[in-house]
Amino acid sequence: METNKKDKSEQLEQVGTIIKALSGFYYVRADDALRFPSEIQCRARGVFKKKGLTPLVGDRVRFSMTDNGEGTVTELFPRSSELVRPPVANIDLAILVFSVTEPSLNLQLLDKFLVHIEHADIPAVLCLSKKDLEQDGDESEEAKAMSAAVNEIYGAIGYEVYSTSAKHNNGIGELRERLRGHLAVFAGQSGVGKSSLLNTIVPGLQLETNAISNRLGRGKHTTRHVELIDIGGGLVADTPGFSQLDFVELGVDDLSSCFVEMRELSPNCKFRGCTHIHEPGCAVLEALEEGRLAPSRHEHYKLFLEEMKEKKRRY
Missing domain, CATH: 1.10.40.50 (Probable gtpase engc; domain 3)
Incomplete structure (x- = not known):
């Protein structure tokens, strides 16, 4: 009898990745996709709170199934990386998305993002979005000069720079290939087209996008929570857009x-x-x-x- 109980508990114990965190629930994708084809809605054990631990999107976890078809996160595995903002774990590639215009490219903000990513010891790739504005003749001379400056300054110190257009599907295949095999984060200033890029990389995704506010020259925040998106061969964290960062965790x-x-x-x-x-x-x-x-x-x-x-x- 005792053996049967043990066997049952071992069958119920599973390993997976937290794909989304929302309203106190953690949605876990099990490694055993055949037995668990859908994400499991889980609560975290109270012991994590006592230990000052908070499960994050991207965490590798052990969880057990409950009788009602939900689950309980019972163990957090060690993290290879951890970002405070956005709150996500085990990222091994950062895609910093900046448009050269609408909103105008801000090199100071770009360097702030790079400082945080370097401090987290995560490889960073730069992605210049909305290159269709250049092709459609809507890009100013200043924006063209800024685009060239990014390639010159950041390419020279070893950063990969990708130029993309979600509208014309330019550079999307190369970026998708770069993401393969990684758990990546898309980050950048609000309104630069992160959601549009992901919608193009993953046909049918349909993330909410918002146009730029002409009065403020910046976009509205279209992403409300961190969620991992399966792009086929890799996972990407779509994160809320930021207009500023601070240096709380950096000495x-x-x-x-x-x-x-x-x-x-x-x-x-x-x-x-x-x-x-x-x-x-x-x-x-x-x-x-x-x-x-x-x-x-x-x-x-x-x-x-x-x-x-x-x-x-x-x-």
């Missing part, structure tokens, strides 16, 4: 290491703990002077550093 001493070119140069600085602002023998300042470091990147580093110090002074 002042960590900042320079989140700029990849500065991270590579800093071992050659004369002084340990060099801030790369004013010190003699600074390899970063030398590279800046010689044109080997983009002025915009160093300028944004200084702005972020000051912002972090100001926040520290206030608290």
Whole structure:
């Protein structure tokens, strides 16, 4: 009798991935898709709350089935990565989506996103959306120059840059192939076309999209919660659009290491703990002077550093 109970409990214990979290429920896709073809609606055990643990979308979990066909998350497996905003775990590729126009590309915001992604130690890929505006003759000279600058500045320091148009289906196949085998996050400023891109990558998906507000020059938030989308051979977290980020979880001493070119140069600085602002023998300042470091990147580093110090002074 005891053996039968044990066998039954082992059959009920399953492993899977949290695909969506909503209103206190966790929707888990079981690894055993034959036995569990649909996502299982689960609650988390109270012990997680006592331990200060919160299951996240992307978490690998163990769960047990209950008599009513729902489940209970009983164990969280160790995470390979964890993002605070958006709250998602085990991401191994970040697609930062920025349009060159509507809304205008903001390199300072792009660098903020990159700092956070680098700090989380997740490989990042840049995706320039809405390239149809260029093809349709609606892109300004300023936008074209900005597009070229992104390729020049970020391509030179090792970031892959993809140019896409959801409207004309350009670059979609290459981006889909890049996502294969990954659990990726799509992030970027509101209104840049993340949902439109995903709708094109996954025909029939029909994520809600919103037009840009002409008055504000930015989009409305169309995504209300984090959810993993199966793109066929990979999973993508569609995340709420952001118009700003902060540095709550990032320390002042960590900042320079989140700029990849500065991270590579800093071992050659004369002084340990060099801030790369004013010190003699600074390899970063030398590279800046010689044109080997983009002025915009160093300028944004200084702005972020000051912002972090100001926040520290206030608290």
